[in-house]
Amino acid sequence: MMNCASSPGSYSQSSLDSQDSSSSMSAPSPMSVTASPHPYQNILVLTPDQVVAELPYLRIIEQPVEKFRFRYKSEMMGTHGSILGRSSDRNRKKTYPTVELRNYDGPAIIRCSLYTTHQVMGERMPHTHRLVVRADNEDKDDPHDFAVSPEVGYRAVFQGMGIIHTAKKHIMDELVKKKRVRLLETLRARNVNITSLTTKDEIKIRSEAEAEAKRMNLNSVCLCFEAFVRENGVLKPICDPVYSSPINNMKSALTGELKICRIDKHVSSCLGNEEVFILVEKVGKKNIRIKFFELDDEDNEVWCDYGKFSELDVHHQYAIVFRTPPYRDTEIDKTVDVFLQLYRPTDGDCSEPIKFAYKPSDKTGRAARKRQRTSLTDEIPLPVALAQPTSNPLLASFVPPSQASPSVDQPNSEGSDLFEDILNECPNNGMNSSEFKEFMKNLSISSLVSTYVETFDANELLGDGDLPLDFCTMDISTDGSSKLTVTKRTTPLSRDPGIDATVAAKLSHVSKDDTQMQPRNCVQKETSMDGEQLAKWAVARLNELLLEKPPKHVLASKVHEIFGKKKDDGDGPLHCAILYDMKDLLKQMFTVLGKGQYRPIIDDRNLKDETPLHLAVMQNQHETVKTLLTIGANPNIITKQGDLPLHLAVSASHNECISELLRYNSSRDCNLTNYNGCTPLHIAAREKNLIAVMKLVNAGADVNKEDTLLGRTVLHVAVEEGCVDIARYLLEKTNIDVNAANYAGNTALHGAVVFEGPESRELCRLLLQYKANPRQENYILEGDGDVEFCTEVEIKEEPESEDDFDDEYQLRIAEGETEDEAINSKARGQTSLDLATNKKDILALLQKVVPAEVEEMVEIKEEPSDTPILEGVLGEVKNGLFDSETLMRLCDILDKSGGWQHLAELLDYKFLVTSIRSTASPSKLLFNYADLHGNVSIQDIRSFLEALDEHEAVEAVDLMLARRIASSSQIS
DNA sequence: TGTCATTTCCC
DNA sequence: CGGGAAATGAC
Numbered sequence: 001m002m003n004c005a006s007s008p009g010s011y012s013q014s015s016l017d018s019q020d021s022s023s024s025m026s027a028p029s030p031m032s033v034t035a036s037p038h039p040y041q042n043i044l045v046l047t048p049d050q051v052v053a054e055l056p057y058l059r060i061i062e063q064p065v066e067k068f069r070f071r072y073k074s075e076m077m078g079t080h081g082s083i084l085g086r087s088s089d090r091n092r093k094k095t096y097p098t099v100e101l102r103n104y105d106g107p108a109i110i111r112c113s114l115y116t117t118h119q120v121m122g123e124r125m126p127h128t129h130r131l132v133v134r135a136d137n138e139d140k141d142d143p144h145d146f147a148v149s150p151e152v153g154y155r156a157v158f159q160g161m162g163i164i165h166t167a168k169k170h171i172m173d174e175l176v177k178k179k180r181v182r183l184l185e186t187l188r189a190r191n192v193n194i195t196s197l198t199t200k201d202e203i204k205i206r207s208e209a210e211a212e213a214k215r216m217n218l219n220s221v222c223l224c225f226e227a228f229v230r231e232n233g234v235l236k237p238i239c240d241p242v243y244s245s246p247i248n249n250m251k252s253a254l255t256g257e258l259k260i261c262r263i264d265k266h267v268s269s270c271l272g273n274e275e276v277f278i279l280v281e282k283v284g285k286k287n288i289r290i291k292f293f294e295l296d297d298e299d300n301e302v303w304c305d306y307g308k309f310s311e312l313d314v315h316h317q318y319a320i321v322f323r324t325p326p327y328r329d330t331e332i333d334k335t336v337d338v339f340l341q342l343y344r345p346t347d348g349d350c351s352e353p354i355k356f357a358y359k360p361s362d363k364t365g366r367a368a369r370k371r372q373r374t375s376l377t378d379e380i381p382l383p384v385a386l387a388q389p390t391s392n393p394l395l396a397s398f399v400p401p402s403q404a405s406p407s408v409d410q411p412n413s414e415g416s417d418l419f420e421d422i423l424n425e426c427p428n429n430g431m432n433s434s435e436f437k438e439f440m441k442n443l444s445i446s447s448l449v450s451t452y453v454e455t456f457d458a459n460e461l462l463g464d465g466d467l468p469l470d471f472c473t474m475d476i477s478t479d480g481s482s483k484l485t486v487t488k489r490t491t492p493l494s495r496d497p498g499i500d501a502t503v504a505a506k507l508s509h510v511s512k513d514d515t516q517m518q519p520r521n522c523v524q525k526e527t528s529m530d531g532e533q534l535a536k537w538a539v540a541r542l543n544e545l546l547l548e549k550p551p552k553h554v555l556a557s558k559v560h561e562i563f564g565k566k567k568d569d570g571d572g573p574l575h576c577a578i579l580y581d582m583k584d585l586l587k588q589m590f591t592v593l594g595k596g597q598y599r600p601i602i603d604d605r606n607l608k609d610e611t612p613l614h615l616a617v618m619q620n621q622h623e624t625v626k627t628l629l630t631i632g633a634n635p636n637i638i639t640k641q642g643d644l645p646l647h648l649a650v651s652a653s654h655n656e657c658i659s660e661l662l663r664y665n666s667s668r669d670c671n672l673t674n675y676n677g678c679t680p681l682h683i684a685a686r687e688k689n690l691i692a693v694m695k696l697v698n699a700g701a702d703v704n705k706e707d708t709l710l711g712r713t714v715l716h717v718a719v720e721e722g723c724v725d726i727a728r729y730l731l732e733k734t735n736i737d738v739n740a741a742n743y744a745g746n747t748a749l750h751g752a753v754v755f756e757g758p759e760s761r762e763l764c765r766l767l768l769q770y771k772a773n774p775r776q777e778n779y780i781l782e783g784d785g786d787v788e789f790c791t792e793v794e795i796k797e798e799p800e801s802e803d804d805f806d807d808e809y810q811l812r813i814a815e816g817e818t819e820d821e822a823i824n825s826k827a828r829g830q831t832s833l834d835l836a837t838n839k840k841d842i843l844a845l846l847q848k849v850v851p852a853e854v855e856e857m858v859e860i861k862e863e864p865s866d867t868p869i870l871e872g873v874l875g876e877v878k879n880g881l882f883d884s885e886t887l888m889r890l891c892d893i894l895d896k897s898g899g900w901q902h903l904a905e906l907l908d909y910k911f912l913v914t915s916i917r918s919t920a921s922p923s924k925l926l927f928n929y930a931d932l933h934g935n936v937s938i939q940d941i942r943s944f945l946e947a948l949d950e951h952e953a954v955e956a957v958d959l960m961l962a963r964r965i966a967s968s969s970q971i972s
Numbered sequence: 973t974g975t976c977a978t979t980t981c982c983c
Numbered sequence: 984c985g986g987g988a989a990a991t992g993a994c
Binding site: 072074075165167168218251252253254284285316317 | 975976977978979980981982
């Protein structure tokens with residue numbers, strides 16, 4: 001029926017039949033027909049074709065918005081928003097749901113009322129919610145009638161309507177009320193004299209309402225539009241009603257808007273399984289999925305998969321922690337752009353997609369990617385790429401000027417090398433070096449390239465209308481002046497003409513291999529460049545700038561301008577080059593930025609306040625980290641999460657980066673807590689990274705610093721993680737307070753006792769050995785908050801027994817009881833012994849320590865720190881074993897020969913080998929460990945080195961010893 | 973007890 | 984207006 005009305009073209013005889021014989025709405029009673037002939041009364045004698053022309057119908061001109069907030073009655077004080085038309089524009093023109101009555105003459109009434117979205121009991125029903133219009137501070141309920149006529153036109157615009165969400169408990173009432181009015185009206189349409197409903201009708205309404213109430217979808221409604229003619233005080237339908245598209249309740253998790261508000265990271269390895277956090281608008285954990293998909297250049301979905309998470313990973317309907325699915329190809333050698341969106345299975349609704357990228361896994365190798373980079377299809381010809389001239393498609397098409405330019409400037413040195421290379425590769429150009437340089441200058445190729453990224457307007461360049469956009473190759477020539485001539489060349493692409501010029505231009509640059517053209521970002525063409533583009537763009541501009549050789553101050557300001565260009569997330573070119581690990585580009589940037597005056601660029605922050613250094617650290621690009629630090633990057637900037645680069649390095653166990661950073665971080669910064677309250681040292685322990693712990697301690701990290709969240713020292717954390725080696729190191733080698741209590745009063749020993757795992761015992765033994773006190777009590781849980789909480793609970797639970805006691809009495813009881821409780825539990829806190837009652841072996845261990853023994857152990861503790869006598873003599877000793885010069889020399893030798901591995905074995909540090917192998921200098925870590933661990937002497941090391949035939953190393957050690965002896969004898 | 977939906981409140 | 988969040992209730 002609805003279709004019939006809204007699309008008159010589809011009318012058929014059968015639809016006429018059904019209309020004639022259908023429900024009450026069509027007023028089929030013979031009486032109404034005879035009583036008042038309708039203008040179209042004679043339709044039955046017309047042929048179907050004629051009917052099409054004649055029959056009145058309603059047409060929805062403007063649909064209502066898809067989402068709207070339904071408000072409860074209690075929130076209807078004041079005005080809120082009204083239902084707008086779907087094509088309403090926020091700031092431009094507001095529209096409203098609008099219908100038009102067609103093929104009708106004379107006055108009519110168009111009515112709007114609230115209906116169910118779907119058939120409830122075989123047909124659509126009035127909805128229990130109320131469609132209200134505010135008039136004189138009163139909410140007038142639906143139906144809303146709108147008078148139309150030839151004079152005012154036949155369009156009914158329904159402005160200012162709101163939806164009142166009837167509370168569950170009132171659903172029945174509302175439904176019954178609406179049904180009554182409706183039925184009465186239909187009855188009166190047949191018989192004006194009817195003024196009330198029969199009991200039978202009432203009962204029927206009630207039972208219907210009851211059934212419907214249960215099945216009614218409270219989060220989705222429709223507008224129902226009807227047309228009537230008023231005759232003798234009653235309304236008679238003119239045609240079938242039409243229904244709007246559904247309006248969904250914006251507040252509901254079932255129909256509310258799906259939205260990704262924030263995301264943790266935008267990149268994952270193509271192997272997937274990387275943890276990502278997203279914050280989302282309200283979702284139901286049982287009804288939400290995270291869809292990854294990829295589009296080809298025609299915007300067809302070519303791949304999709306879903307993030308992995310369980311219901312437990314959906315946090316309070318507002319956040320999801322999931323793992324990325326693997327990309328369809330785990331062997332990719334360059335970053336692939338995909339999209340990510342929320343998907344709601346029940347209604348198939350999706351959020352706006354956001355960009356996400358898959359990067360090659362480390363395993364598939366950087367080398368492979370390197371090779372790929374030189375390929376034509378990927379590389380856009382930038383000046384940078386000119387270093388690999390064979391890969392530059394533009395170059396091949398150049399038509400050299402017939403007469404070489406005679407005047408030659410002395411080129412700057414940077415440009416010179418570049419051009420030299422090109423010349424070597426393109427001997428056929430018939431120009432000497434300086435001629436070619438001049439040629440390039442005139443051609444101004446770099447400006448073309450940069451224009452391309454900025455939004456290259458192909459139409460403008462090519463001459464309006466002259467050439468269509470669907471070309472894919474073009475020749476570029478020059479007549480010797482600085483003018484460019486661009487010629488179209490065949491091969492139409494037959495693409496969507498709506499494609500933006502940027503993409504078309506891009507195609508022209510990569511057109512050597514037609515089969516591989518892959519314009520990306522078609523979907524998001526309006527938004528800014530992606531990271532790779534931005535980095536390339538910046539370097540292109542930089543090179544261009546260098547060619548121009550502007551005066552210094554101009555150069556500086558232009559450089560700032562270039563690096564001031566940001567992506568939406570605040571990442572600048574430098575950030576991007578790091579994120580995508582574009583080493584060549586980075587090098588180019590650094591050569592410019594390294595000049596010293598560009599600190600602000602080097603320390604540029606994105607929207608998360610991450611500097612390039614942060615990103616490099618996160619990506620474990622230690623070379624880049626090193627370079628950044630060398631050229632003056634500030635290692636003491638914190639992100640919005642309160643993280644120093646050092647925190648991030650430690651979090652990710654990127655040990656080389658840690659070392660680099662520690663060279664520049666002051667010891668104060670080593671102890672800085674991030675917004676999780678943790679110092680780098682805490683994080684290192686949490687990551688079970690002994691090496692990092694050692695490095696940090698060596699660099700001056702305070703082992704007794706508490707985390708600000710729970711008041712734990714690094715020892716607490718080590719114990720919590722079951723890290724025996726870290727705990728041992730801390731106890732043996734540092735002055736950590738073994739009995740330090742966290743905010744709950746718990747010592748490390750408390751933690752060791754309750755630790756679930758086989759390490760529990762070893763930890764306890766270790767802690768006890770270093771005079772941990774098993775009788776130290778933790779704090780009793782008390783505090784105003786808890787007491788009050790108790791009080792309220794009491795009050796709530798008690799009243800059953802006595803109905804009539806007054807507030808004061810309640811309060812007194814409550815207070816009394818809490819006091820009692822406090823007294824009871826105040827007895828004492830729990831000791832480690834208390835906690836060990838269900839762990840027999842641990843208990844036995846603890847019980848061995850009688851209070852007296854604790855005293856004794858204090859003395860034992862003093863012993864192990866074998867303060868090197870030499871240290872007092874030789875102030876500059878860093879390592880404790882070797883002076884820095886010797887250490888460097890030894891490391892150099894052993895790193896090269898690989899001898900450090902054997903040495904590690906001989907020193908019983910075999911377990912270290914794997915963890916230090918991949919570091920910049922394993923020997924150094926080995927020696928640091930040896931030093932800190934303290935059970936090795938220089939003589940030991942010397943004899944081991946001798947045994948290993950590391951003669952050079954032995955010599956270095958001897959040299960040092962000789963020097964020491966000499967200097968100490970001098971002193972004495 | 974925790975989670976989620978419903979309802980009310982408030983800026 | 985338009986939005987966020989607390990309070991309450993149901994499971």
